Amino acid sequence: MTAxxxxxxxxxxxTVWYGELTSRGxxxxxxxxxxxxxxxxxxxxxxxxxxxVVVVSFMQRGQYGDIVWQGTFENYSRAAGNGxxxxxxxxxxALARSLWTAGxxxxxxxxxxxxxxxxxxxxxxxxxxxxxxxxxxxxWTNLVIRAYAWMLLLSPDSPITKLxxxxxxxxxxxxxxxxSFAIQLGMLTTFLPFVVLPLYxxxxxxxxxxxEAAQDLYASKTRTFFQAIVPQVLPGLTVSVILTFVxxxxxxxxxxxxxxxxxxxxxxxxxxxxxxxxxxxxxxxLSLVLVLLTLIGLRIYRRYGKGVELV
Amino acid sequence: MTATLTALEGxxxxxxxxxxxxxxxxxxxxxxxxQGEFLTLLGPSGCGKTTLLRIIAGFELADxxxxxxxxxxxxxxxxxxxxxNTVFQSYALFPHLTVFDNxxxxxxxxxxxxxxxxQKVASALEMLQLGAFATRHPHHLSEGQKHRLALAxxxxxxxxxxxxxxxxxxxxxxxxxxxxxxLRRLQKRLGTTFxxxxxxxxxxxxxxxxxxxxxxxxxxxxxxxxQVYARPCNRFVAEFLGxxxxxxxxxxxxxxxxxxxxxxxxxxxxxxxxxxxxxxENVLLCPTRPAINAxxxxxxxxxxxxxxxxxxxxPLFLGARPQLESRPQSAETRSEGxxxxxxxxxxxxxxxxxxxxxxxxxxxxxxLVPLREDV
Numbered sequence: 001m002t003a004x005x006x007x008x009x010x011x012x013x014x015t016v017w018y019g020e021l022t023s024r025g026x027x028x029x030x031x032x033x034x035x036x037x038x039x040x041x042x043x044x045x046x047x048x049x050x051x052x053v054v055v056v057s058f059m060q061r062g063q064y065g066d067i068v069w070q071g072t073f074e075n076y077s078r079a080a081g082n083g084x085x086x087x088x089x090x091x092x093x094a095l096a097r098s099l100w101t102a103g104x105x106x107x108x109x110x111x112x113x114x115x116x117x118x119x120x121x122x123x124x125x126x127x128x129x130x131x132x133x134x135x136x137x138x139x140w141t142n143l144v145i146r147a148y149a150w151m152l153l154l155s156p157d158s159p160i161t162k163l164x165x166x167x168x169x170x171x172x173x174x175x176x177x178x179x180s181f182a183i184q185l186g187m188l189t190t191f192l193p194f195v196v197l198p199l200y201x202x203x204x205x206x207x208x209x210x211x212e213a214a215q216d217l218y219a220s221k222t223r224t225f226f227q228a229i230v231p232q233v234l235p236g237l238t239v240s241v242i243l244t245f246v247x248x249x250x251x252x253x254x255x256x257x258x259x260x261x262x263x264x265x266x267x268x269x270x271x272x273x274x275x276x277x278x279x280x281x282x283x284x285x286l287s288l289v290l291v292l293l294t295l296i297g298l299r300i301y302r303r304y305g306k307g308v309e310l311v
Numbered sequence: 312m313t314a315t316l317t318a319l320e321g322x323x324x325x326x327x328x329x330x331x332x333x334x335x336x337x338x339x340x341x342x343x344x345x346q347g348e349f350l351t352l353l354g355p356s357g358c359g360k361t362t363l364l365r366i367i368a369g370f371e372l373a374d375x376x377x378x379x380x381x382x383x384x385x386x387x388x389x390x391x392x393x394x395x396n397t398v399f400q401s402y403a404l405f406p407h408l409t410v411f412d413n414x415x416x417x418x419x420x421x422x423x424x425x426x427x428x429x430q431k432v433a434s435a436l437e438m439l440q441l442g443a444f445a446t447r448h449p450h451h452l453s454e455g456q457k458h459r460l461a462l463a464x465x466x467x468x469x470x471x472x473x474x475x476x477x478x479x480x481x482x483x484x485x486x487x488x489x490x491x492x493x494l495r496r497l498q499k500r501l502g503t504t505f506x507x508x509x510x511x512x513x514x515x516x517x518x519x520x521x522x523x524x525x526x527x528x529x530x531x532x533x534x535x536x537x538q539v540y541a542r543p544c545n546r547f548v549a550e551f552l553g554x555x556x557x558x559x560x561x562x563x564x565x566x567x568x569x570x571x572x573x574x575x576x577x578x579x580x581x582x583x584x585x586x587x588x589x590x591x592e593n594v595l596l597c598p599t600r601p602a603i604n605a606x607x608x609x610x611x612x613x614x615x616x617x618x619x620x621x622x623x624x625x626p627l628f629l630g631a632r633p634q635l636e637s638r639p640q641s642a643e644t645r646s647e648g649x650x651x652x653x654x655x656x657x658x659x660x661x662x663x664x665x666x667x668x669x670x671x672x673x674x675x676x677x678x679l680v681p682l683r684e685d686v
Contacts, residue, residue, distance in 0.1 A: 214420075216396055217391075218417050224391075228405070
């Protein structure tokens with residue numbers, strides 16, 4: 001009983017007793033009522049569609065792209081690379097490339113975001129909002145438009161490409177896109193704000209007395225960073241990693257546009273399966289494989305980011 | 312020979328200056344702290360005491376002046392190479408490290424051998440009765456334990472000076488007294504120089520060898536607790552430590568004119584117009600007219616405190632009633648007396664006094680402290 005005072009008479013319906021909504025055995029009808037909108041939302045838009053994907057992934061494709069309700073493991077076998085013309089590494093390569101691209105994007109974005117977050121947090125409160133606004137300005141434009149903008153910037157005649165040509169990074173007359181470099185650049189710029197914002201919220205609340213304590217106890221700059229700063233920003237960093245790595249694993253717009261379809265990632269495979277191939281069962285199987293791999297990736301992060309309980 | 316002498320000098324601050332924009336936090340401050348001394352920097356918030364501590368620790372660089380430890384100039388050195396450790400107000404314990412690892416932190420930074428770390432940490436934990444908590448994390452400790460952990464962490468590296476930034480403000484009153492005595496014993500046992508920052512005068516009195524009263528970035532007075540309390544040098548010190556009556560006075564001999572009549576001092580005041588301080592507990596109440604420095608007064612208010620009685624007296628015979636400024640101190644609920652002057656007295660609860668009763672009070676000459684007029 002966690003009520004503040006003894007419950008001698010029935011309280012008015014508006015009185016909420018301390019702990020009433022959360023204490024065990026007291027998750028009453030009223031508690032469910034408050035939780036209902038969120039629960040219904042989760043049920044309708046996450047759990048039911050998720051289950052549908054699982055079910056469909058074990059079905060077969062009909063002749064006209066419909067779903068034939070007959071169980072099979074064939075989709076998973078195809079996802080692993082066993083096609084009509086025998087085994088191929090294409091899918092596994094796409095998976096590996098996705099992991100690599102998403103991982104690299106996360107790492108690079110984090111490395112860029114750290115100094116930026118500290119820079120913004122060090123500004124006076126008023127100008128912080130200006131800087132934060134600048135960070136989110138890219139969101140004012142659609143992702144596809146931003147990708148086309150990069151195509152222009154990386155085209156053979158753009159100043160950036162000219163510079164790269166002059167430096168001998170690409171052949172004369174060649175463009176910087178389509179290339180894996182262009183994909184990486186596009187991914188990095190797309191996801192940088194997702195890393196900066198959560199990281200900034202952690203950096204802003206940083207307890208600098210811990211930094212001083214580390215310095216006071218003879219710690220070098222490196223030791224101070226890893227012992228006094230990193231543990232404090234780990235919660236924000238975890239959010240950053242999830243917000244970047246997970247969507248980056250399934251990203252297809254940027255790779256398709258900036259990779260010119262030459263550098264196939266899992267996201268593009270799934271998009272093709274659901275789209276032009278009209279092969280929903282195969283797309284569902286690929287999606288589930290991707291979800292599984294993403295969870296494994298986060299699991300690995302959790303193991304090395306000790307004490308973070310978000311995953 | 313000179314090297315040994317300078318080593319014994321301890322910590323020396325020379326002409327320190329620090330400004331934050333318009334705020335002059337530390338003004339040309341010089342101070343010598345002896346090796347093995349427990350010195351307290353006492354003052355209200357904003358007096359510059361914390362800034363001074365941070366300059367000594369190396370967290371702030373002074374705009375001018377030098378910090379010299381054992382003859383060596385530390386002024387330009389960063390915090391992580393100064394043999395000075397700090398106990399922070401919030402303790403600043405590393406939340407992700409266990410009690411053991413927190414204490415080991417400084418030793419690990421200094422790349423001490425693992426075996427030696429284990430031994431030193433164990434003995435530090437033992438010394439501060441934390442042996443049983445080595446594997447816990449700081450957030451599982453009580454405030455008192457956190458305080459001891461912060462001490463253990465700062466002392467295990469055997470610093471030459473330990474700085475304490477109001478480390479006892481988070482403890483409840485009863486525990487605080489206990490911890491203060493413990494801290495003093497610890498300091499005497501180790502012989503390390505301790506510099507404590509506090510705004511709590513009781514704490515300063517309890518633990519210190521010497522108290523340095525700060526105000527407006529300047530040292531007001533420095534001395535033993537007895538000196539600072541019994542012989543405050545100026546109005547600020549008299550007001551900040553304990554309850555004092557401040558009596559405006561004029562005349563430059565041993566006899567001075569005051570709103571309470573003519574008073575005799577123990578020695579010349581050194582000024583011809585100034586203020587006298589007299590502690591509330593030094594005012595004597597007498598049944599008959601005392602021979603010297605007698606004041607007849609009426610009881611305006613009495614507050615019973617158990618151990619003592621606090622009485623506000625309104626003087627009856629005010630002589631020529633000179634139009635002098637008067638500022639009776641720390642009287643929370645007092646109304647101005649007829650002459651605008653009220654004498655605060657702290658006395659034994661016996662004999663009982665009633666409001667409106669007329670009494671004789673004596674201000675003994677030795678208890679009248681002429682103040683320097685510099686604030």
